[in-house]
Amino acid sequence: MSTPTHAPAPADRWLHGAIARIEADYQRSADTHLIPLRLPAFAAQGIDLYLKDESTHPTGSLKHRLARSLFLYALCNGWIGAGSTVVESSSGSTAVSEAYFARLLELPFVAVMPRSTSPEKIAQIEFHGGRCHLVDSAGLVYEQARAIAAQTGGHYMDQFTYAERATDWRGNNNIAESMFTQMARERHPVPRWIVVGAGTGGTSATIGRYMRYQRHASRLCVADPAGSVFSAHYRTGDTTLTAPGSRIEGIGRPRVEPSFIRTLVDRMIEVPDVESVAAMRALSRLLGRRVGPSTGTNFVAMLTLAAEMRERGERGSILSLLCDAGERYLPTYFDPAWVAQCFGDCTLAQHKIDAQIGACGN
Numbered sequence: 621m622s623t624p625t626h627a628p629a630p631a632d633r634w635l636h637g638a639i640a641r642i643e644a645d646y647q648r649s650a651d652t653h654l655i656p657l658r659l660p661a662f663a664a665q666g667i668d669l670y671l672k673d674e675s676t677h678p679t680g681s682l683k684h685r686l687a688r689s690l691f692l693y694a695l696c697n698g699w700i701g702a703g704s705t706v707v708e709s710s711s712g713s714t715a716v717s718e719a720y721f722a723r724l725l726e727l728p729f730v731a732v733m734p735r736s737t738s739p740e741k742i743a744q745i746e747f748h749g750g751r752c753h754l755v756d757s758a759g760l761v762y763e764q765a766r767a768i769a770a771q772t773g774g775h776y777m778d779q780f781t782y783a784e785r786a787t788d789w790r791g792n793n794n795i796a797e798s799m800f801t802q803m804a805r806e807r808h809p810v811p812r813w814i815v816v817g818a819g820t821g822g823t824s825a826t827i828g829r830y831m832r833y834q835r836h837a838s839r840l841c842v843a844d845p846a847g848s849v850f851s852a853h854y855r856t857g858d859t860t861l862t863a864p865g866s867r868i869e870g871i872g873r874p875r876v877e878p879s880f881i882r883t884l885v886d887r888m889i890e891v892p893d894v895e896s897v898a899a900m901r902a903l904s905r906l907l908g909r910r911v912g913p914s915t916g917t918n919f920v921a922m923l924t925l926a927a928e929m930r931e932r933g934e935r936g937s938i939l940s941l942l943c944d945a946g947e948r949y950l951p952t953y954f955d956p957a958w959v960a961q962c963f964g965d966c967t968l969a970q971h972k973i974d975a976q977i978g979a980c981g982n
């Protein structure tokens with residue numbers, strides 16, 4: 621019989637060191653800023669809009685939070701050990717953030733992504749020491765990732781399954797708790813609406829559960845891009861539905877992802893691609909710096925909700941996320957020629973968005 625000891629077993633020693641490295645990384649990081657949007661026409665009506673700036677994480681997007689949670693979850697489940705190859709299926713941002721944490725733990729990392737993923741994201745994954753494996757369509761990433769994990773004896777992280785459960789939804793300074801804390805001194809501290817897009821659905825699940833658990837009167841709206849399956853799934857509850865897939869990077873999926881929890885969502889707003897692009901441009905002008913296309917999608921839904929509130933004479937705040945910065949999309953969504961070829965003419969959408977921003981009630 622072994623004598624009890626307080627020294628960890630050798631396998632635990634690696635695990636404890638790995639968790640400690642992630643915790644130390646967290647300790648070194650600051651919270652992301654909540655930015656009030658300067659929209660005088662709405663403010664005059666008692667409606668305030670805010671964006672939580674998730675682009676300022678070390679890996680540039682809201683996926684930094686998810687990657688940290690997924691690594692801690694996998695470590696504590698005993699799914700990752702010393703030398704494990706970590707594999708992920710991703711449209712890009714998650715892989716950038718996971719490559720960062722894999723390097724922190726000195727683990728090999730492979731990202732399986734659609735060939736259409738932006739070269740900037742591929743470069744960032746490789747910058748963090750990850751390897752990219754490109755496949756021909758978004759629907760193929762899951763099986764490829766599983767196969768590579770099996771071949772290498774590694775671990776398939778599977779963000780689309782585990783995003784909703786890897787994050788502590790009751791609090792622990794998750795994104796929802798942080799938003800509510802940062803709103804404490806605003807004139808409408810409890811938001812009327814929180815708007816998010818859904819890729820994994822993890823962010824909407826965390827926010828939706830947190831709001832209910834805290835018994836807030838806030839409502840959760842998901843902004844869904846064209847081509848995504850989530851809107852139809854929201855209406856019908858059918859988990860077997862498929863769709864062509866979205867052209868707004870990071871959000872909208874071709875299949876109903878297990879992490880998307882429909883019962884947490886109070887409202888779904890479908891956003892045409894040309895409006896996402898127009899709103900991305902309008903918001904970039906408003907903030908004096910570029911935001912990514914999924915932030916544009918969020919902004920379209922925020923403007924829709926704000927217009928409805930104004931019509932009903934409701935006052936209050938609407939919060940959403942600045943998911944990532946536009947610098948990742950300079951050769952794509954910020955190139956007028958690329959946009960014209962992919963989405964056609966955005967002029968009408970631009971007029972509509974500009975009118976919504978400037979003209980309310982005037």
Ligand SMILES: *Cc1c(COP(=O)(O)O)cnc(C)c1O
Pocket residue numbers: 681682683713714783817818819820821822823824869870871912914915943944
């Ligand atoms: C992943 C992602 C989202 C959506 O977040 P989920 O929590 O996965 O639903 C939005 N925008 C960008 C840029 C993303 O990468």
